[in-house]
Amino acid sequence: MTKPNPADRVAYMAGQGDFRAARVRCTNACIEYNSTPENAPTTERAAKWLNIVDPDHTSKIDATQAVAIADAFTTVVVPRPTFPYVKMPFYVDYGLRVYISPTTFINRNCFIMDTPVADIRIGERCQIGPNVSIIGVGHSTKFEERNELETGVAGSWGAKVVIGDGVWIGANSTILPGVTVGSYTTIGAGSVVTKDLPSRCVAVGNPVKILYMIDEDRPPAKYAQTAMTLEEALMINREPESPGA
Incomplete structure (x- = not known):
């Protein structure tokens, strides 16, 4: 497994009270977001999203003007959304240094294990499949070096994760700390990304390897x-009903 360059890692005391409090805050914000009804107004979704990634609302996003991507598809001129379309459930550890472009789509059951010492950045128009994990945190393989309670030494470290524009991450994939994925790359389902990937490649496997x-x-x-409407879709390759069925 390729490890992040030690120069890119930042250690922190995850067991300290203030770090724990930050995780509890984010957990509660995720619970609120995940309890949002599917047909909730976009303004409600936007406000709850901000509570996860921007608790002080310092990003100055106007929730009253938020437009979900799903709603945008019904218009002739597609307006730029102001927060990403993230299906529920969604989980983040801290949320304080997670930056996701508003044109990105994240499917259900995404886990982002972020840290307060390194950014996790996801670019424009990305598609992230269900059950994807994006990991920004790591620990020493030596128990003595990660046992904060006994040593008083920081037992966790964080490294930046960057996912470029237009990336498609297949279902059940994992992105590990310190990784950069180049723009317009596709990562096959079930992959474990242990190293940087260039732009415009197809990569799969555990550990991930570039196919082409x-x-x-x-x-x-x-x-x-091609089906352009639900009605058309339901008629494609449909078996005729048996008489008397």
């Missing part, structure tokens, strides 16, 4: 059919 680079001249994907 995405050629900009690559022909567009082909499909047998």
